[in-house]
Amino acid sequence: MAEITLVEAIRQAMDEELARDPNTFIIGEDVGVRGGVFRATVGLFDKFGEDRVIDSPLAELTIVGVGIGAALYGKRPICEIQFADFIFPAFNQIVSEAAKMNYRSNGDWTVPMVIRAPYGGGIGGGLYHSQSVEAFFAHVPGLKVVIPSNPFDAKGLLKAAVRDPDPVVFLEPKKGYRLIKGEVPEDEEIIIPIGPAKVSREGTDLSVFAYGMMHHYALQAAEMVAREGIDVEVVDLRTLYPVDRETILQSVRKTSKALIVHEDNLTGGYGAEIAATIADWGFMDLDAPVKRLAGPDVPGVPFSHPMQDWFMVNPDKIADAIRELAAF
């Protein structure tokens, strides 16, 4: 098996899906000749042509709104938002239109589309190239929200998303695009169903729930504290909406302690939903308060490195939170 990067896994998924289904196409800013600013679509323009890999105007609501229309016609658009920070002009189209179309037409009109967006900080991107936007979308019935944490999952989940009959917001941890590598089989097709979370590291003392880049860091933190005798279970949520409550609750039943980690800011963040899930249905299994480790409640990730480092959750901060909760 070849070891590839996260962004290469995403490129491979799109390459395979474009080859498989002539109704699929990619639309976004700089996705064509340039191959995407993160190179996620590199080579696809030459391979599939300008009708299948469309350089959109510099207008995010166009990308999503036109994608919705094409999906209504029977196409399978893969919309790329260059940075998740720029998704808000399309918010109305995603929330008012894509998410509600099936419900409001009583099942007559569906929107099978994927909206890909690189998210997250730690890359020197400042306020507007660093945001985590998952909480806005994981609140919206009708959408599915997926965040992969490694190349294998990224490829399998993105291929599932392209084939999904509903709109999928597919958020990619851009700091991990080249940093996170993993083995992906070359000669077999990978499809990972949207929905199930995955226990990525078995443990008995405490459960860490995370996704995307923070899941990658959580695994590192778990290794750090393992040397101190703390046996951590790590759960990769993978699909944020609809959420896999059973896997979460099973893990809490096993370890009796829960730490939720995300880099989005704390208040109203996605971790609150997981904490509430555990409080509602796992309260009797708990030996300690449910803890959340998240970004601070400031408007964005600052540019200058000392301030960015202050903002970002990292393996050391996760290890500290694990030690504190383990000692409770």
Added chain:
Amino acid sequence: MTLSKEQKKEMFWMMLLSRRLDERAWVLHRQGKIAFHISGIGQEAAQVGAVYALEKGKDWLVPYYRDLAMMLVMGMTPAEFAMSLMGKAAEPTSGARQMPSHFGLKRARVVSHSAPVATQSPHASGIGLGIKLDGKDEVVLTSIGEGSTSQGEWYEAVNFAAVHTLPVVFLVENNEYAISVPQDKQMAVSSAADKACGLGLPGIQVDGTKVFEVYDAVLEAVENARKGEGATVIEAKMYRLTPHSSDDDDRSYRSREEVEAHKKQDPILLAKEQLIAEGLMTEAEYAQLEEKAKAEVDEAVRIATEAPYPKGEEAAFPVYAEQEVQHG
């Protein structure tokens, strides 16, 4: 294509039926039998003229909430509309999930739309993109009020259709008011059609009270679109003869004299006079049509009144295209 005598009479009939059905909705509201109505009175000529230029079953319509007459031409029955007014289960646009006049009719290629204005415009461009990618000779007609052309979504949709030479006709039904705000507070140009020149496509103005003039203008745009010559903006100018909706009181922002003056240009009246002047209809035939309209509206209201409401728990579905996704 020159309209036959029968086609002209049929178009007048659709205008008249729409008017009488619309008026009955106001009566039902005043009687306390329905909760809400939003009216297309005064816009029937533009609506009927425009959709008669489409090929039914082949072309696409992406309407807005005043397009009752368009919907009747496309094949929605008066009883179906009456059921939507009353929130009855068999209402075909949404199974009574949406408010009345939030149209959609899958069987007639009429796409579901929502209430935030101009969200439908990019969908029309997306359908146009799908048509172009598939190499079909279908056309999309989408309509909107003049106030809603202030939205960025409309500009972005028209821009995309112009850039990609898509088979879309953007009809602007300029009824002079967006609730209370007149046209000169929406735009500095005298016609929404003038906006097209900045976006690189033809902009046509037509008298929206003259059904056959609208037909000719839209037909030319449709034929150009079908030939692959791209999109057109058409502004049909008329006057909204009623308040914005059943919740509005237009006495607070316009004089009775102004409204009364425009009633002399009522499109029903103008079409009737033209048909009689051209010898296509007699006063006696007109009287018969009025009786027929009353009978059809009576019957529609009877059917709708007797039709069952949806069960409350039907509101749980359908959130996703495949069966309901269960959390946990």
